[in-house]
Amino acid sequence: MARKSLFITAIVAVMVLGFAVSAYAIGPVYITWNAGGANAGTGGPHQDYRLTTEKCAVCHSVHAAAVSNAAAGEFGPDPIGAAETQLLLRSSVADACTYCHITTNVSGLQIYNGVASNYTTDDQYGHNGSTSAECADCHAVHGADTFKGFIAGKILKAQGNLVSNVSGGVQTEAAATLNTLVSGGTVFTAPAASDGDYQVTAFCTRCHKTFSDASETTITAGGYFEEWDGSVTFGSRSYKNHPLKAAEATFVASGANYSGRVAWADAYTCRSCHAAGNNRVSTSYGGPGGLVSWSFPHWTNGNAQFLVSGWGVSDANIGLGTSGANTGKPSGSHTVMDGAEDGVCLRCHTNGSSGPPNNATAGVNVTF
Structure with a gap:
């Protein structure tokens, strides 16, 4: 009888322990985003939240946000380090984007060459989170109030589609000019791939x-x-800037002693000059994804201020496509260590195609 009572007591204890474990288990923990899973085609983890999607838990864990200095694997895949967890994130607010977009390829697009210090260290080769720009300065993490159309997936802040010369709004002159160039709608909703640089240019004027x-x-x-x-x-500043416009056959300027052609390539967008890197699209949106070491406007691995250098009009479009499976380095580009280098101007202001020596028949050093 004693043995039977002992056996029953042991069974009850196991059942109680099992109930306690199930009743007090921590969950759910973080979910790893799967671009090819049930949420494919719904705008990635930052957009298009539905009743049946599982996106919030990619970044937030309701009951299991890691504590400071948590070990790898305890509540998430990475150690937290010294930063305090905030907003139920797997890391601090400042580093919230790092896990998916820099240190791993969970997002299908790994920027800053996969090195977090390229994001946190201020230099002339990229926007970063030190003194220039943090991720959330440009991107709306939950996809609210962003540019639509072709670049919708980039969740770039539109700031209420403000069009004004005030801090935080899109510059009036930019919107007015670019709206005449897009294939449909406005720069805020431009639908075509060819309009992507127009949208990016309008966006850049929020700060620049x-x-x-x-x-x-x-x-x-x-x-x-x-x-x-x-x-x-x-x-607030007043200035006269290099124009963003089509190349003209006749140059006209007050006081100029030359009226011939001075440019051989159109310069409608920021990337007409700041062409280093590419806008390679992640696998979530049908692009190649993978490691992107030259990732305009994040980091360009040696090209100061995202500029590239060339010898003439044949180089004017370098940087606009994808060349190189891993780096995206523009075909034919020359490294620009200093933004004042002449080669940045020679891409448009000669009609040559190679050098040195410059084989141009017109342009700087030849006809003006």
């Missing part, structure tokens, strides 16, 4: 208020400005 359709036009705007000596200022 230096868009002008004529160098003779004085623009007054508030925003971010880089001075001639490399210092950075914020506030």
Whole structure:
């Protein structure tokens, strides 16, 4: 009888223990995003939340957000380190994007060459989270109020589609000019792949208020400005900028002693000059994905201010496509260590195709 009672007691204890474990188990924990799973085609983990999707738990864990210094595998795949977990994230707010987009290829697109320090260390080769721009300064993490159309998947902040020369809005001159160039709608909703750079240019003017359709036009705007000596200022400024416009057969400028052709390539967008890297699309949106070491506008591995250099009009479009399965380095480009290098200008302002020596028949050093 004693043995039977002992056996029954043991069974009850196991059942109680099992109930306690199931009743007090922690969950759900973080979900690894699967671009090819049930959520494929629904805008990635940052957009198009539905009653049946499983996106929130990719970044947030309701009951199991890791504590500071948690070990790898305890609540998520990576150790947290010294940063305090915030907002039920698998890491701190400042590093929330790092796991999916830099240190791993969970997102299908791995930027900053997969090195977190390329994002956190301020330099002339990329936007980063040190003193220039953190991810959330440009991207709406939950996909709210973003540019639509071709670049919708990039979740770039539209700031309420404001069109004004005030900090946080798209510069008036940029929107007015670019809206005449897109194939449909406006730059906020442009549907075609060919309009992608127009949308990116409009977006850039949220901080870089230096868009002008004529160098003779004085623009007054508030925003971010880089001075001639490399210092950075914020506030309201008046300036005359390099124009973003089609190349003209006849140059006209007050006081000029030359009226021939001075440019052989159109320059409608920021990437007409800042062409290093590419906008390679992640696998979530039908692109090649993978490691992108030259990832405009994040980091360009040696090309200062995302600029590339060339010898003439044949090089004017370098940087617009994908060349190289792993790096995306523009075919034919030359490294630009200093943004003032002549080769940046020679891409458009000669009609040559190679050098040195310059074989151009017109342009800088030949006809003007």
